[in-house]
Amino acid sequence: MNFRxxxxxxxxxxxxxxCDTADCGNxxxxxxxxxEVFADLLTRYYTDFDSRxxxxxxxxxxxxxxxxxxxxxxxxxxxxxxxxxxxxxxxALVRGAFWHSQTRxxxxxxxxxxxxxxxxxxxxxxxxxxxxxxxxxxASYRGRNIGRELFRCWLEQARAAGVAxxxxxxxxxxxGGCRFFEAMGFCPLGREARMxxxxxxxxxxxxxxxxxxxx
Numbered sequence: 734m735n736f737r738x739x740x741x742x743x744x745x746x747x748x749x750x751x752c753d754t755a756d757c758g759n760x761x762x763x764x765x766x767x768x769e770v771f772a773d774l775l776t777r778y779y780t781d782f783d784s785r786x787x788x789x790x791x792x793x794x795x796x797x798x799x800x801x802x803x804x805x806x807x808x809x810x811x812x813x814x815x816x817x818x819x820x821x822x823x824x825a826l827v828r829g830a831f832w833h834s835q836t837r838x839x840x841x842x843x844x845x846x847x848x849x850x851x852x853x854x855x856x857x858x859x860x861x862x863x864x865x866x867x868x869x870x871x872a873s874y875r876g877r878n879i880g881r882e883l884f885r886c887w888l889e890q891a892r893a894a895g896v897a898x899x900x901x902x903x904x905x906x907x908x909g910g911c912r913f914f915e916a917m918g919f920c921p922l923g924r925e926a927r928m929x930x931x932x933x934x935x936x937x938x939x940x941x942x943x944x945x946x947x948x
Contacts (some may be wrong), residue, residue: 734797736880736886739787744780746796747789747896748772750869756904758872767830771819773821774813775867776801782812786864790879798870800883803935804896807863862898862922862943864891875909884917891946905938916944 739747752768761771779787779801786802788926803809824830858939866928867886891899903910905924919942 734882735791735793736788736882737791737797739780739784739789740803741780741784743789743796743799747780747799747801748776748873750796750799751775754869754872765830765832766830767825769828770821770825770830773817773824777817778809778812779867783808784814786887786890788883790874790883792874793869797874798868798879798883798885800866800868800880802866802887802891802899804864804891804894806859806863806900809865817838822916848929860897861945862900864896864899866899866901868901880913881917888946895947897947898943900941900943902939905940911940911942917944919944924936 748768751772752761755765755771755775756763761768771947783803786804787800789799790797852895862880866884868883888899900922901914901919903914905911922941922943924938924940
């Protein structure tokens with residue numbers, strides 16, 4: 734396994750892994766019909782705007798997993814709100830995703846959340862955790878310490894860059910993901926409801942984890 738910095742040729746693989754494991758290992762189609770739009774929202778900042786803090790695990794014949802990072806979450810939020818999200822909305826309209834019954838049900842179920850600003854957690858202080866990460870592996874490569882090695886590479890680079898701290902959002906139903914971050918030394922900062930799934934009415938909660946790097 735070769736752990737290396739992200740390169741533009743990895744873009745399709747990263748987007749594919751993101752969509753294949755969107756809901757606790759289940760594909761994005763379980764709740765949203767358009768992979769392109771979903772991948773834009775989740776990965777485009779890291780692949781198209783600022784890839785300096787992103788790594789992949791290269792198995793030779795395929796990308797086994799990735800860790801996507803941003804040192805400046807404020808910039809991430811600005812680019813997401815003013816560039817990525819508007820383009821994703823246009824793409825969803827052009828491709829017909831907005832008119833899909835699955836999308837309509839998702840929007841209706843979450844009508845009370847659409848304009849609510851997420852706080853990140855009661856103990857989250859942006860100045861202490863300015864960076865953010867998103868990590869994912871193909872299902873067939875889990876349980877081999879690949880995620881740990883990806884994180885080790887990322888943390889080494891972040892500390893060398895003088896990053897004060899990093900945070901990550903994890904689906905509260907993702908027990909394996911929560912255990913992983915806790916094993917890597919992250920502490921839970923809080924949780925909040927992010928999305929309600931149509932049909933079942935299941936509420937998805939996000940746990941925010943944080944790790945100080947300057948202490």
